[in-house]
Amino acid sequence: MEQRPSPAETAGTIAAGKKRALPFIWRKRYAYILVLPGLIYFIVYRYVPMLGSVIAFQDYSPFLGFAGSPWVGLQHFATIFEDDEVVRVLWNTLALSFLQIVFAFPAPIILALMLNEVRSGLYKRLIQSVVYLPHFLSWVIVVGVFTIFLRGSGLVNTFLQLEFGIGPIDFLTNPSFFRPLIVLQVIWKEAGWGTIIFLAALSGISPSLYEAAVMDGAGRWRQLWHITLPGIRSTIVILLILRLGNVLDSGFEQIFLMLNSFNMEIGNVLDTYVYFKGIHQSDYSFATAVGLFKGLIGLILVVAANRLAKKFGEEGIY
Template structure:
């Protein structure tokens, strides 16, 4: 008699074949490198390797909270993540709500295509565009001088403009792509609900508040929980490309600090310790946010 498990595997063999590449990716590039995390507890020496390097326990983790530079960088990271959650996270939701109100499918698809395009640009291109437009002799300063006869404003060298500039770049690049998820959720809303609301005399804003937003509420909660899990990830590539000596005090975040400390200065153990610390904080925030969502009768991620 054929084993039912073997029979099921053979029946769905092509589906399992499709899963193999993704599984191998996570095993090779995600799980196997986890063994290297032990260097966070060592004074790692590349010439001695994992086995013979000196064990120092939690010394590198103590450094995270004792070093004033690390505390400043941690504050910059949390501040930037908070600004992204407050301003960049709601942007796709607002775009999805506005696009959902457009009745012409041609106009809707045309606008969608335009706002999706920046997502496919690399941060190198985005940083290049920002530099060309915002440098002292760039287009923005030329327009300001022509309109108000102002002196050049050094946007890229000013600590005041650094974080708002990063937030605007994130919104411009990713907000359009983020609407895909919310528009997909809105596609499942029964059109009869809107028709019934119109019959009852509900205006557009009341229909959005009582029908559209509740339809995507669970999606918003899930994405917010996942975003909280990466609260210490500020986007290394974007920040690294926009950094310069003038804004280092307010712009240096954990990711760039680990690069300079762990890679440039070859302090591999400390860089790994910071990475583990970030992962632990992300795990705690995800668990807490998920429990909070469950308490308010919302769907969580598990």
Template sequence: MLTPGLLYFLIYKYVPMWGVLIAFQDYQPFLGFFKSSWVGFKHFETFFSDETFWMLFRNTFVLAIYNILFFFPLPIIISLMLNEVRKEMFKRLIQTLIYIPHFVSWVVVVGISFLFFSKEGGIFNTMLVSLGKEPVNFLLSADWFRTIITSQVIWKETGWGTIIFLAALAGVDPQLYEAAKIDGAGRWRQMWHITLPAIRSTIVILLILRIGTFLDTGFEQIFLMVNPLNRQVGEVFDTFVYSTGISQGKFSYSTAVGMFKSMIGLILVVVANRLAKRFGEDGIY
């Protein structure tokens, strides 16, 4: 039963790792891996000395912080709220409604954003004009870019993120709540002393995994939202790898950039896992 899963990871995850070798080469497609000349850490040195590096790092870091602060807690909060709903039909209806956006592609999400935020005919600007205010060019504004990106992630993925937490909540022993009621604990006390401690390990594991993808802000969403007027705050590692590696044909240079991002993610996972164990949690390994 494990064979299909193992083959998937072997073929699509581990075998392609051979390609990171071109980060240390002046890779030429017609020469291949073995005949392309080796240049050592030349591409890394070029990238770190380029002023673009700090722009990419800043943009990616800020978006990642936004996701941790504003997106990560929401599935936990909504799961706790849904856990308090006693009418099963109403609970399932809410779950279905908040799951649906996950299955909507980023292309559609960005299209919806254009309908809401475009300067000409956008819903928000139409409301602003009706209130006697000047329209705001949300989509071309560098000041609004990160807010819109984070809002899109929250709308699309918050509901889907509640699945794991609701599954963890389903495993809480009901007798604990009954004992708490006998001791006079209200709903808030039960949530604080029973519910949250019961899912603490799940929260820690998911936080570690989220930190591991700290610099992975998502290519498709950013690529569709970036334009020349907000590129200074919108260009991230993922879009830079695409524009440099695919559009400009700098395969070795873009591979070095991607490898740097992956190494940072690995380091963050190790550090977060050790911190989790130091605070008494199991971690992920």
């Protein structure tokens, strides 16, 4: 029978570990100092605000504070499933996230594969610089550019009228254009930046595999299907798992800037709904409950997707 260590032995082991850890930390002190600002940021702006999530279980009043507000338990969470507005907003969020996963997620993969086939180093770097640039623009600028081009007197409508006699088309006020425009903006802004990870993964594929494939008579498409895509499959799976964790996070700033009275029915998502409910209507408790619900769904999706990936032989994220 295995003998468990006594409390004295356990305490001695912990003390010995501390004695070994302190000299190690001192030797790596500059590395720890370098990490310290990022650590402070996450503690102050990510973890400390989580204490305020307690108002999701209260009928919170700013005048009574956290301690004085009455406790209502899971009442606000029950309201989430009873409110027709929440159901509609949740459907809008899922529909938009599905479109982004189907169209926006593969965009950097396709772009990275295309850039990987470019043999001219100068031309490749030029294309990379051009497609990276939109990532550094704020959503205010991106939405402003799209608004200028797509408004009634904008360049797109002017071109359609002069060349085809069509228009003007209400791109910005017609609800049927809202989701395609959101996805198009995400692709234009983030696809280039997303290629960095996939290009790094492509660089890790051994050139000898391509040389062997050429010797066997494989063309470019065969090499792509049997060497390139399997070589970056693990990267694709990991990023897809992380993307599923944000399936209910459609991006507040972009959606908020694109919303108007004409597309509110189809464009209002969970992020903007929480803003209108919590800030405009001062229903802080219910808005917090919706936010916690969104985070819980994201956690469940990440865990489920990670387990599914491991069943198919991938490493996953943990």
